[in-house]
Amino acid sequence: KAGVTQTPRYLIKTRGQQVTLSCSPISGHRSVSWYQQTPGQGLQFLFEYFSETQRNKGNFPGRFSGRQFSNSRSEMNVSTLELGDSALYLCASSEAGGPGDTQYFGPGTRLTVL
Amino acid sequence: GIQVEQSPPDLILQEGANSTLRCNFSDSVNNLQWFHQNPWGQLINLFYIPSGTKQNGRLSATTVATERYSLLYISSSQTTDSGVYFCAVLTYNQGGKLIFGQGTELSVKP
Numbered sequence: 514k515a516g517v518t519q520t521p522r523y524l525i526k527t528r529g530q531q532v533t534l535s536c537s538p539i540s541g542h543r544s545v546s547w548y549q550q551t552p553g554q555g556l557q558f559l560f561e562y563f564s565e566t567q568r569n570k571g572n573f574p575g576r577f578s579g580r581q582f583s584n585s586r587s588e589m590n591v592s593t594l595e596l597g598d599s600a601l602y603l604c605a606s607s608e609a610g611g612p613g614d615t616q617y618f619g620p621g622t623r624l625t626v627l
Numbered sequence: 628g629i630q631v632e633q634s635p636p637d638l639i640l641q642e643g644a645n646s647t648l649r650c651n652f653s654d655s656v657n658n659l660q661w662f663h664q665n666p667w668g669q670l671i672n673l674f675y676i677p678s679g680t681k682q683n684g685r686l687s688a689t690t691v692a693t694e695r696y697s698l699l700y701i702s703s704s705q706t707t708d709s710g711v712y713f714c715a716v717l718t719y720n721q722g723g724k725l726i727f728g729q730g731t732e733l734s735v736k737p
Contacts, residue, residue, distance in 0.1 A: 546724065550668075556713065556727040569724050601668050605725070612657030612717055616725060618670040 514540050517606050517619035525625045531592040534622045536604035538585050542617075544568075544610030545587040547579060550601040550621075559602075562587050563610050591624075599626045629654045631716055633728035640704050640735050648699040648731045650714035658717035659690055660725070661699050663710050670713065673699070704735045 518537045526532050538545050546569075547559040558571040562581035579589040585606075591598055603621045607614035630653040640646055652659070661673040674681050674688040676697065681688050685704075690697040701708055711732050715725040 548725075548727075555729050556715075558724045558726070561724060571724070603668075603670065605670075614658070615660065615672060615675040617672060618662070620667065620669045623668065 517604060517617055519602075519604055519619040519622050521622060522620065523623050523625075525627065526594050527627050528594055528596060530594050531590060532594060532624060533588055533590045534602055534604075534624075536587045536589075536606075536619060538587070538604075538606030539617055542606040542608055543585050544607045544614070545581060545585065546605045546607075546610065546616065547587070547589050548603045548605065549573075550603060551597075551599075556603070559589065561610055568610065594626045596626050598624065600624060629656070629716060629718060629726055631714060631726050631728040633712075633714060633731050635731060636729065638731060638733045640733070642704060642706060642735055642737050644704050644735075645700070645702045646704060646733070648701070648712055648733075650697040650699070650728055652695050652697075652716050654695070654718065655692070656716040656718055658725075659697055660715050661688055661697070662713045662715065663708075664713060664730070665710055673712075701733075704733075706735045706737055709733055709735045 544563045546561040561569040581587045601621045605616040605618045607616045632651045662670040678692040685702045687700045711730040713730045715727045
């Protein structure tokens, strides 16, 4: 099976712009989670989608949003970008996001905000 | 919420040496995974190990759930083992939400 794919891999934006990142899970996986990684805060959970519904959400402002499509592909959107949004954004997929599921990560999207 | 602590934060080894990385967690967990983050940022799955012991080549892991810790052993280290190792846990009522430790940065010198 193909692994988790993320596009684009690199992105440069300026403050105030918005950005959309895409994640395609492993075939058959219905849960997609998003994480932000920064040097100061480490890896932090953004949100999780299962069957097109947001099931869990981390402590991020409303500028961060996401959605999941019927084919389980997911997008996350960040509006009104700030310098502090510069980070590596990782998505992970699992069969159902349950406690017994292994999560598999994509290669990430590295976002730089100037 | 649950806290995950990894030690040591940094580790420098000579090629061929063995090492032990530790992960402590503050509450019961249903899922514990070890990852290796490569230089390009991707998290590579090493083990899914909520309890017990597993081995994969030169790597092995042990989780003692009742005492809330997990250990990752790397034997006969190679330069390609360099990178950051993370443990992450998930609790029953936090579907899909992995809580990560701060990582151990391993550098293996030739």
